[in-house]
Amino acid sequence: MDAPNPIVSALDRAGYRLTAPRLAVADLIATHDGHFTASDLADAARDRQLGISRATLFRALDLLIELGVVERLDLPSGEHAYVPCAPAHHHHVVCSRCGRTAEVGDAGLSGAVGEIERQSGFRIDAHRLELFGLCRHCLARTGVPS
Amino acid sequence: MDAPNPIVSALDRAGYRLTAPRLAVADLIATHDGHFTASDLADAARDRQLGISRATLFRALDLLIELGVVERLDLPSGEHAYVPCAPAHHHHVVCSRCGRTAEVGDAGLSGAVGEIERQSGFRIDAHRLELFGLCRHCLARTGVPS
DNA sequence: GGCTCAGATGAGACTCAGTCTCGACAAGTC
DNA sequence: GACTTGTCGAGACTGAGTCTCATCTGAGCC
Numbered sequence: 001m002d003a004p005n006p007i008v009s010a011l012d013r014a015g016y017r018l019t020a021p022r023l024a025v026a027d028l029i030a031t032h033d034g035h036f037t038a039s040d041l042a043d044a045a046r047d048r049q050l051g052i053s054r055a056t057l058f059r060a061l062d063l064l065i066e067l068g069v070v071e072r073l074d075l076p077s078g079e080h081a082y083v084p085c086a087p088a089h090h091h092h093v094v095c096s097r098c099g100r101t102a103e104v105g106d107a108g109l110s111g112a113v114g115e116i117e118r119q120s121g122f123r124i125d126a127h128r129l130e131l132f133g134l135c136r137h138c139l140a141r142t143g144v145p146s
Numbered sequence: 147m148d149a150p151n152p153i154v155s156a157l158d159r160a161g162y163r164l165t166a167p168r169l170a171v172a173d174l175i176a177t178h179d180g181h182f183t184a185s186d187l188a189d190a191a192r193d194r195q196l197g198i199s200r201a202t203l204f205r206a207l208d209l210l211i212e213l214g215v216v217e218r219l220d221l222p223s224g225e226h227a228y229v230p231c232a233p234a235h236h237h238h239v240v241c242s243r244c245g246r247t248a249e250v251g252d253a254g255l256s257g258a259v260g261e262i263e264r265q266s267g268f269r270i271d272a273h274r275l276e277l278f279g280l281c282r283h284c285l286a287r288t289g290v291p292s
Numbered sequence: 293g294g295c296t297c298a299g300a301t302g303a304g305a306c307t308c309a310g311t312c313t314c315g316a317c318a319a320g321t322c
Numbered sequence: 323g324a325c326t327t328g329t330c331g332a333g334a335c336t337g338a339g340t341c342t343c344a345t346c347t348g349a350g351c352c
Binding site for chain 1: 218242255
Binding site: 016017019021022051052053054055056059078 | 332339
């Protein structure tokens, strides 16, 4: 009955113990459609009476970020949000209305990064691109032409 | 003796009062070479015995962000930092070693954003690109070839 | 120069995300 | 079963940022 939760498999593959709190956190994250904040997760855990403490929640999140299956986003409001994702390098597009996220690949960004290296004289080691807008569903609902 | 501080002119242009605490904050920011955190600024204000309260500092920062002369960065460590900048749309390259920042223009990014719109089906309204690496000076100091 | 008042200020309490510590517990190994 | 080690919950703590409120002040007006 357990669907092959990618978070659980990542934990397993990395040799971490599959404890009840971790499985519960993985399940909570898997049920989220878009991004979520730490307190969303804490609320959900409380609603389901999972008995997971905040410290455990943050520990699990840290672990999942380290494994690359969850990523931390900084929303325009300054809030920190988390989003489940594939471990490969990619970027997130976040719907400002419903919170849905989509992962996108390079899309020509590495060319732009190369150009920025030339412009700035820096050697770029890492970058983070976050995009905000309206998803297909919200666009359709508002009737705004894309 | 007052150099034409761009932050001060922006405040003036926007019709905000040029009060002593605001001028002091503008001056503190202008003396910073790269990015700084709110607590850096608070420390600097305390060192210079400017008598600026934390609330005032945050209010001034908010104002300057609203005017577009200061921008908030999210460092890879999760810290919030601030960086003085021009009001036009641009991106920041941050030196991971010394904290120096450089502003870069579009550099072909808008093409990548268009491609991401096509890939994801989202309508992108805003994006934020932050780049981290080593600046010219730190590269020279470490002898790493760019 | 004096008056007025909206806007700005300082002080300090408050909130909230995230961290840390510590004793208890549980899983894995022998 | 004993031992080791990783993980747990509870709760105190930290620090960035916000909020409130009484007070002050800059700037326009007379």
